[in-house]
Amino acid sequence: MKLRYSLCLLLPWAIAQGEPRPTQNDFGGVGLLQTPTARMAEAGEVSINANRVDPYSRYSFSLQPFDWLEGSFRYTSISNRRYGPDELSGNQSYKDKAVDAKLRLLRESHWLPELAIGGRDVGGTGLFSSEYLVGNKRFGDLDLSLGMAWGYIGNRGDFANPLGWIDDRFDHRPTPNSDVNSAGSFDTSAYFRGSPALFGGLLWQTPWERLALKLEYDGNDYRHEPQHNNQDQRSPINLGFVFKAGDAVDLHAGWERGNTAMFGITLHTNFATRAAPAKVSDPVAEALPTKAPDLHPEQVDWAHVSQRLESNAGYKVERIARKDAELIVYGEQTRYLYPPKALGRAARILDNSVDEQIDWFTLVDKRYDMPVTETSLPRQTFREVVRNDRPLDDLRRGTEQNWPLPHQEQVLFEQTPEPFSYGFGLGYKQNVGGPDGFLLYQFTADASAEYRFTPDTWWSGGLSANLLNNFDKFKYDAPSNLPRVRTYLREYWTSSDVTLPTFQLNSAKRLDRDLYGMVYGGYLEAMFAGVGGELLYRPLGERWALGGDLNYVRQRDFDQGFGLRDYRVLSGHVTGYLKTDVEDILAAVSVGRYLARDWGTTLDLSREFGNGVRFGGWVTLTSASKQQYGEGSFDKGIYVSIPFDELMTTSTMRRANLAWAPLTRDGGARLARNYSLYNLTDGRNTDMFDSNFYKITE
Template identity: 70%
Template sequence: MKLRFAAVVLLPCSLAHAEPRYTQNDFGGVGLLQTPTARMAPAGELSFNANRTDPYSRYSLSLQPLDWLEGTFRYTSISNRKYGSEALSGDQSYKDKAVDAKARLWQESHWLPEVALGFRDIGGTGLFSSEYFVANKRYKDLDFSLGIAWGYIGNRGDMDNPLGYLDDRFDTRPVSSTAGDVNTNSYFRGSPALFGGVVYQTPWAPLSLKVEYDGNDYKHEPQNNNQVQDSPINIGAVYKLSDSVDLTAGWERGNTALFGITLHTNFVSRKAPVKSYDPPATPLPPQAPTTPLDQVDWAEVSKKLEKNAGYTVERIAQRDSELMIYGEQSKYFYSAKGVGRASRILDNNANDEIQWFTLVNKRYDMPMEETSVPRATFRNVVNNEQDLVDLHRTTEVNRATAHVDKTLYQQKPNPFTYGFGLGYQQNLGGPDGFLLYQVSAYAEGQYRFTPNTWASGGVSVNLFNNFDKFKYDSASNLPRVRTDLRQYITTSDVTMPALQLNQARKLDQDLYGMVYGGYLEPMYAGVGGELLYRPMGERWSVGADLNYVRQRDFDQGFGLRDYRTVTGHITSYTKLPFDLDAAVSVGRYLARDWGTTIDISREFTNGVKFGGWVTRTTASKEEYGEGSFDKGIYISIPFDEIMSVSTMSRANIAWAPLTRDGGAMLHRQYSLHTMTDGRNRDAFYENFEKITE
């Protein structure tokens, strides 16, 4: 399993939970102890859970992308079972990985309960797989739940399956045999059991108490690991240590202690840290300057625009009563914030001839959008003499077009930029070690030969790792396009992850193109190109990329291996109901298999994104191997949400249960869809209040 990681800190936040509070169960996801409930955390919630109930230690990540949808991703360590042979795994305990999902079917009303449908362990080995319906009803400080479950949660199996009256096959539950597959042929089959319980919110706000009736009798545990159950009643307590930390203790099976901790935050309700390291916004002058425009020190204004508003200025021009700034925003994640800060600086330097400030944002000389701010209204709003809604209504975000204007100032940007930092990568859940990691230092740079032609690359140096334990190579029935991961990670301490030449152009008012060549990613070199049609302000776009690539040597230097292929996809991007975004790619993958990748995500107004993908290709289950098909989830968090300085960078975490060769895409360094995010007019207006910061 490959995990691509960038560190994210779960910072404390104030959450307005209705009482009783919604807390996590042993497996991850809102619930009691061993059992789920129909309750959901607020949208935007993220929690990391760790607990121990002998012989199981469970580590899970739960996400709430929508008010009615919950997802959980979990590792279970079974301490009394070994992972594999001692030569490979040593004394490492067995690790099971799983994916859960729960959807609300009905929201609680005065008379009716909240009802949810859930699936446990739908994308892993199926050792703990289960399906259930559960209902919740609140009475004052008590929250009652009652459900029926098939599979692990209902292993007591003391009821006849009501679905057996429809078809006899529902009376027996087949054993899962394909790790990582979605075993729909087992759903709702076998004898179910009832489960349920109650949460009591005590008068002492930090403390909640739980009592549940367990639907599992522990006589059918995975790997013949049956446990003695002295009582089906489990009890527990959850103590809210802080706004972002919950501690759990309990007594399960009538004979076994439970201890757990949950770290959680909500990326919708939490407030981002104060940007104490940003320069203060420029105050507005008492009145407009009188200096003629052709006598203003525009070079000095350009420096202020870059330092305070994040714009690298290319040109400043006048168009009648409009002052035009052509440049590239490189600092502020919220474009409204950069526009507002630039407007303050321009208001301090432009005389009263100017009634509009227009910022034309470019990426690699490709005009994206132009934002026009009415000067008088902006001043009145900043001075609290007019409502923000008036500025919202009159500020325009339009397609960037060519204008006839008078140049007041022009400068050539610095062609060379560079940066340094620390990198981290890890391999999680392998048989040779649960956590294999590497910390590295890197240097990266970019040189622009022209505004739209540039070279980019970097060097990475290993600082420390435990990859000496990394011995296992996944089996493969396809060309080894990704399963040679171990060799790429362990062969050299100094690597060149990428070094390529790129050119991008705006081909028409809504059409963009890019070509590139070189060492495109750690495993592949080659040449390729991309086209993207993205109408301004529309909630859809379509693109295509085509690449001829060849495998790189394991040391990630300049050498190449023999394997080569053509890969590429046509991708459509669109907005779905419930504020979901979809990207559907159809094409040829690195292992020469053909297929489709569906990526569904939810991006909140602050840019935090929860998403997941599924890929099915012409590679059969036998060719693909364990897992049957490619799938995974990811979280993308703007550093602006977790740091005290403004930045456009992101922390990205991608989690895939297994690294396999089927459905493998090229990891391109640049994407036209990302580069043209300025065309998303919604993102500007959803965070419009930032224009006054």
């Protein structure tokens, strides 16, 4: 104790010791150095990791969609092994792709440890495949872990497999299958087989908050590395530290195998708990009036009010009407991601504009003239809540959300919004882990435009111009045993410096109270043009929806101009959506025909946090056999959808959609449509409204 207090006096920036925080291991995922622990990051955590321990360089992406589930996706570069023949990939090192998962079984209590089960390389080539059971117990500033592993982590094989008592097939672990057609499949026949080994260690949170030390007992025997890449191991004890260089940056270093240095970096953040930047670039919300104006609704300059509603509350107003003591605004929200924030700002503007004859403010939200929701706000309660005279819950109970239905109303103002809009931005494409180079990239200057012929019929299109790329290395055409609907990626990315990704005509309508429809035609995505339609039934206030789409499309020329190739296909799906009571997981199940004429099912599971950030993943199984599909065996991947509102100092409804798939193949490929009715009717997401209702006063 004396030493601890002396250290705190010597380091004035030090703080009292706290519990060790979860940090990433060499492979990605919470752990020590080479081994995992039972600990998990908080739900919403995302980390990007890179480290080097000869001969391996590892690059991983770890995701924590729930506090009980961790997923990691990794590329490993093996510097002393070649990717393939010199004529194919030159001197590029071998690249291994892998998927890891860890599931919490038990939370730590006073007497019991934290307990987790997991698998490394459960969906890759299997070079580093391993399964494990691990427990952790915390004692103040020390966090101890002990586990048992099969496969790579337990290569030392300390003892006979206890599962061999059940079935002697568990006594032997098959050699990882390096066949290309098997890579990426989930080979459950190897799980928990072979002789396991113990592993474990401790993490010490030092008195200096920025520094944590790690001591690890490694269960691997490096004399049996994959690809006969055996390494000298002088000691099973690994030592390392993690230095917190900033709130979002961890630096790692260590001494592993008794003879090899390790260095790494982790960039991380929590999109569920992080505070979004202050919206200093937004207009200031109007102050409430001390006394309502004396203007009757018929005397108000509604054209001026409409301008304020657009500039301050983000509503492009179509019309403003009165029904008895209710003022109704019809319009489309274009700025604020969170509906309560837009509603509150609009209510302030209306409160500043009309006399006390009006008791209710109603906003009817539309998308391309499709009424989505109708939200009514009691004027007096809103005033009292903004002035802190009543609790927010009173306003939430008094706020009504209904189906947008025709009203017997007096129209006070009507206008046709400006039909033409456009925007500019930067684009980025990449191909990771191919034989032509680990990272092939392209930066583009993108322009988009839209013209509305009527409120519900519009043209949209875009241009993309190359700025910077290394696609001159992109020479490899992946093999395919199916129609090439996606594996012409190289041709589409390298044939022209200026492309026309989309150029299409669209029309959408609400057909009934909860039924929406849309038709479209033109150049629908970079690789396909055609015509199609979609229907969606989405009841207001329900957590389910049912939709279907049907598309007749033809493959585009590689330069993404107006030319077309010969390949044609009729593709479409029926999709059911259900937001479950399990962690608010949204399950979307699609059944239908894919672009390569294969039939099958896609399961998409995602979680949306209160701030709109979504983590998700998909798996597609079709009638294409493993041999037809090729490497990867079936389509799968993960995605993160992050509202730019979480990243910028100005409010916006735009999103950054980042998807990661181990491979681009032809099986299970769907049309990448620009518009979907489920997204266009997202205003019916009442969970998003409720979780952000507090923003109504901002």
